[in-house]
Amino acid sequence: MNRIDNVFVKKERKLFIAYLVCGDPDLNTTFKLMNNLVKSGVDIIELGMPFTDPIADGPIIQKSVERALRKKTSIINVLDLVKKFRKSNKKTPVVLMGYLNPIENLGYEKFATLSEKSQVDGVLIVDSPPEESECLEYALSEKNIHSIYLASPTTDKKRLKEISRKSSGYLYYVSLKGITGSKINRVDDISKKIKSIRNMSNKNLPIAVGFGIKDSVTARKISRIADGIIIGSSIVELIEENLHNRDKMISKIKKFAANISNALVRK
Amino acid sequence: MKKKFNNLPDINGHFDQYGGMFVSETLIYPLKELLKAYKKIAKSSNFKELLDSELSSYVGRPTPIYYAERISKELGKSHIYLKREDLNHTGAHKINNAMGQVLLAKQMGKTRIIAETGAGQHGVATATACAKYNLQCIVYMGEEDIQRQKINVYRMKLLGAEVVPVSSGSKTLKDALNEALRDWVSNVDNTHYVIGSVAGPHPYPMIVRDFQSVIGYESKKQMKTLYNKEADILVACVGGGSNAIGLFHPYLNDKVKIFGVEAGGYGLSTGMHAAPLNKGKPGVLHGNRTYIMEDKDGQIQTTHSISAGLDYPGVGPEHSWLKDNKRVKYVSVTDKEALKAFYYLTEKEGIIPALETAHALAYAFKIAKKEKNKNILINLSGRGDKDIDTIAKMSRMDL
Numbered sequence: 001m002n003r004i005d006n007v008f009v010k011k012e013r014k015l016f017i018a019y020l021v022c023g024d025p026d027l028n029t030t031f032k033l034m035n036n037l038v039k040s041g042v043d044i045i046e047l048g049m050p051f052t053d054p055i056a057d058g059p060i061i062q063k064s065v066e067r068a069l070r071k072k073t074s075i076i077n078v079l080d081l082v083k084k085f086r087k088s089n090k091k092t093p094v095v096l097m098g099y100l101n102p103i104e105n106l107g108y109e110k111f112a113t114l115s116e117k118s119q120v121d122g123v124l125i126v127d128s129p130p131e132e133s134e135c136l137e138y139a140l141s142e143k144n145i146h147s148i149y150l151a152s153p154t155t156d157k158k159r160l161k162e163i164s165r166k167s168s169g170y171l172y173y174v175s176l177k178g179i180t181g182s183k184i185n186r187v188d189d190i191s192k193k194i195k196s197i198r199n200m201s202n203k204n205l206p207i208a209v210g211f212g213i214k215d216s217v218t219a220r221k222i223s224r225i226a227d228g229i230i231i232g233s234s235i236v237e238l239i240e241e242n243l244h245n246r247d248k249m250i251s252k253i254k255k256f257a258a259n260i261s262n263a264l265v266r267k
Numbered sequence: 268m269k270k271k272f273n274n275l276p277d278i279n280g281h282f283d284q285y286g287g288m289f290v291s292e293t294l295i296y297p298l299k300e301l302l303k304a305y306k307k308i309a310k311s312s313n314f315k316e317l318l319d320s321e322l323s324s325y326v327g328r329p330t331p332i333y334y335a336e337r338i339s340k341e342l343g344k345s346h347i348y349l350k351r352e353d354l355n356h357t358g359a360h361k362i363n364n365a366m367g368q369v370l371l372a373k374q375m376g377k378t379r380i381i382a383e384t385g386a387g388q389h390g391v392a393t394a395t396a397c398a399k400y401n402l403q404c405i406v407y408m409g410e411e412d413i414q415r416q417k418i419n420v421y422r423m424k425l426l427g428a429e430v431v432p433v434s435s436g437s438k439t440l441k442d443a444l445n446e447a448l449r450d451w452v453s454n455v456d457n458t459h460y461v462i463g464s465v466a467g468p469h470p471y472p473m474i475v476r477d478f479q480s481v482i483g484y485e486s487k488k489q490m491k492t493l494y495n496k497e498a499d500i501l502v503a504c505v506g507g508g509s510n511a512i513g514l515f516h517p518y519l520n521d522k523v524k525i526f527g528v529e530a531g532g533y534g535l536s537t538g539m540h541a542a543p544l545n546k547g548k549p550g551v552l553h554g555n556r557t558y559i560m561e562d563k564d565g566q567i568q569t570t571h572s573i574s575a576g577l578d579y580p581g582v583g584p585e586h587s588w589l590k591d592n593k594r595v596k597y598v599s600v601t602d603k604e605a606l607k608a609f610y611y612l613t614e615k616e617g618i619i620p621a622l623e624t625a626h627a628l629a630y631a632f633k634i635a636k637k638e639k640n641k642n643i644l645i646n647l648s649g650r651g652d653k654d655i656d657t658i659a660k661m662s663r664m665d666l
Contacts (some may be wrong), residue, residue: 052436052567053552055448056291062435074564100551105565126288127551131279154296154455163292177293178453224404 002167003121004094004146007043008206009226014264015228016041017218018210018257019097021064023073025243027081032250033239034085038092040202040254042260046124046230048079050097052068056126058181060233063240075102075111079099082118095122095148095169108139116143124171126147130166137166150174153193157200164201170228171197175211175225182211184222191225216263223264231260272519272594275585280469280555282588288468291552294448297455297472302470304375309367309474314374316604317365325399328365328481332489332644338615342635348498349618349647350486352510357392359621359649360510361463365392367478369400379403379458383447385412385440385506386576386623387419388649389463392427404428407446408582409439412575419653437569440579444553464585465508466640468554472583485577486644487517496642500524500634503646504627506541506577506585507598510648519594527586528630530572531599543582544590544597549569573602573657574622574664576649600629608632608657610652622657 007013011129018037021029021071034045050068054061075098082094096115103111103125115123123140125133130149137147146169151160153179164171175190184190194207209222222229235253242249271500288298308314313649322328330433331354335347352360354420365382372380380402384390390406397404406423410432413420421429436442444467451460465472465479473558490496501518503511505527532540540546543558550559552567560568560580589595600608605622613619620628624647653656 053441053445053566055445055553056452058449059435066435069566072564076564083641101559101561101567102565103558104550105561105563126291127554129288129290129292129295132287132289150292151292152293152296154293159295174291174293177455179449180451 002144002146002169003244004044004090006094008170009262011043013266014223014226015208015262016264017044017046017228017230018042018235019046019048019230019232020239021050021061021068022078022081023050023062023068023071024236024239025067026071027073029246029249031081031084033253035089036250036254037257038089040257042227044093044095044129046095046097046232047078047082049075049102051099051102054099055163056178056179060181060237060240064236070208076108079118079120082120095123095124096120096126097126100125100128108136112139114142115140120145122148124172126150128196130163148172151197152177153177153189157196160197161200164197164205167205169175170206170208171211173197173207173226174228175209176252178211180211182212184212184218187221189196190222194225216258216259219260219264220265229264272589272592275588276469276473281642282474282584283488284549285557285584285587286472286556289551289556290468291452293452293455294468297451298468298470304371305470305474308374309371310484314370316361318370321366321558322363322369322481326362326593327354329485329489330354332486332493334494335616337613339635341615342632344401344639345635345641345643347635348490348494348630348644350482350514350644350650351619352482352646353650354618356387357395358652359388359392360479360646361389361394363481363513364463364475364478365389365396365461367391368459368461368474369396369402372461373402375459378456379405379449379454380464381405381450381458382461383407383443384463384485385443385578386574387412387416387423387653388576390428390430391419391422391426393461393463394423394426399427405431405450406430407443407450409433409437409443409446411438412440412443415657416575416653418485418663425430428525440575441553441567447587463655464509465512465585466507466553466581472555472585473533475509476512476516476585479509482510482513482646483515483517486514490642490644498644499524499641500526500638500643502526502528502627502631502634502643504528504577504623504648505582505586506530506579506623507581508583510646512583512585514646515595525595526630527595527597528626529597529599530574530577531601531627532571534601535599536540540572541572541578541580542599543580544586545599549587552581555584557581557587558590567591573605576621576623577626598630600626604629606661618647619651620647621651622654623649
């Protein structure tokens with residue numbers, strides 16, 4: 001069983017998914033952050049693969065990506081880090097998130113093979129909607145790696161159906177029309193959309209909500225209606241604010257994550 | 268059966284492996300909405316008549332084809348013709364597309380227009396159309412381009428547009444495009460994004476091409492009516508490739524040789540250039556699969572060209588397809604060669620070309636020296652006023 005499916009079934013409360021850019025500020029710190037996030041209650045780690053042109057990301061994650069690229073963080077580095085993480089953690093699912101071009105450059109087959117070797121559990125490519133993802137999706141499914149797709153407030157019913165059919169692991173619902181780091185204003189709209197996705201989805205595909213969740217109050221609200229919540233920019237911002245003191249960076253992020261984790265409702 | 272070169276993209280926006288819609292989910296809806304509106308509104312005879320009449324009374328179309336007799340004779344035994352897109356209102360071919368898209372956006376009920384710009388010509392054209400049609404206009408421009416194209420920045424501001432400096436990444440056209448896409452994701456309901464080249468996700472490469480094809484259609488007619496001749500060779504510069512596809516597309520099934528000229532910068536071997544079709548490989552950037560310049564990890568490389576309008580690591584997907592199918596030959600000329608052609612045309616014909624256009628001229632002049640009795644038609648895509656600062660600075664450095 002894929003680790004993602006397992007954690008959605010077994011966890012007694014709604015899931016906490018944390019995103020950070022791999023290699024920001026360096027690979028060793030990312031490794032420490034991953035382990036500490038797990039200790040603070042994070043259930044799934046989304047690891048960003050840096051790309052020069054992150055068109056769906058706001059300024060906070062853009063800057064994070066730029067820091068990671070200054071260290072020349074490549075997909076191979078990301079995969080190696082997951083392998084290292086797996087040596088001590090066999091349980092927490094890791095989802096690689098990024099943009100298509102570096103994967104095209106590496107080759108879909110090779111990417112899938114290496115991801116399997118590193119025990120990656122899911123892949124989410126922001127600029128590759130299902131229509132353009134057939135070959136990659138196939139290569140990944142051969143290795144029992146989930147392809148996670150996005151749905152957004154602008155996605156119509158017909159597409160929602162198609163996306164929830166093709167998505168595996170979970171569906172990433174983008175809470176707002178905007179880029180990462182924007183702020184959620186209407187939880188009601190999100191709730192409506194999630195209900196409509198659930199009605200359409202013919203399998204028990206979990207729905208996780210991301211974009212715009214910055215604090216425990218919003219996290220709690222969203223956890224009432226979704227199967228999981230995703231937080232990225234707020235964590236990455238804590239990296240940026242504490243670049244000169246790694247210990248402080250880690251302790252701040254631990255505290256933030258624990259706070260979110262405690263706010264999430266039980267199933 | 269002879270292969271047809273003008274019947275793509277397919278319904279999914281693909282030119283075989285190139286093109287497509289590689290965008291985040293939020294943008295799929297506005298792209299499909301745009302495609303629907305384009306098919307319904309822009310293909311209607313009412314819209315076409317309106318656009319034609321605006322292009323004639325406001326933009327100054329048809330632009331003439333000028334026979335450059337003096338340089339033709341001096342260079343050899345071929346005949347050089349210039350399609351004078353520089354004589355369009357605002358000074359370049361960019362207005363053809365800006366007028367079409369802004370008019371379409373207006374009819375779609377959009378109230379806010381955004382655009383990216385490199386050299387500033389597309390920004391000026393879009394700001395102009397927005398002033399005329401009373402729409403809010405926001406132009407994203409890389410900080411480095413703002414520095415080298417100050418006059419166009421001021422023009423846009425005069426026209427009432429807001430120019431937003433982009434300081435991320437390489438601070439040039441590609442980053443301006445990223446920022447415009449981010450704006451669009453955040454404002455999809457009331458905003459239309461006027462992409463300035465045949466790049467971006469489907470349906471942009473098709474829409475921009477169609478609006479620019481007026482260049483080629485006019486040329487075919489004019490070569491006959493004005494000179495009783497047919498073009499044997501077409502030459503245009505290629506950054507994103509909108510002026511080139513505009514000239515080439517109506518000719519693709521004809522017996523004519525076609526050359527697209529990329530920016531060779533300091534030379535292809537130096538790595539400091541903007542020639543993805545010559546030196547890049549297929550990848551995905553800005554919503555489509557096309558030839559791009561990338562490093563060994565698949566990261567997009569910074570480019571170099573003397574001309575801001577060609578300084579882009581990607582190229583329109585249709586050009587990638589035309590390259591692979593060997594219908595168009597893509598070559599390059601260096602900064603130096605382009606500069607030489609810039610001076611040559613200015614001094615011998617009294618026409619100051621844009622530095623982008625000077626790349627096409629430089630290659631066409633090479634052909635003219637070799638070929639005999641050929642009619643070479645060059646797309647004189649823009650005028651060089653915007654580059655005077657750059658040229659002046661460079662010549663002082665030479666002294």
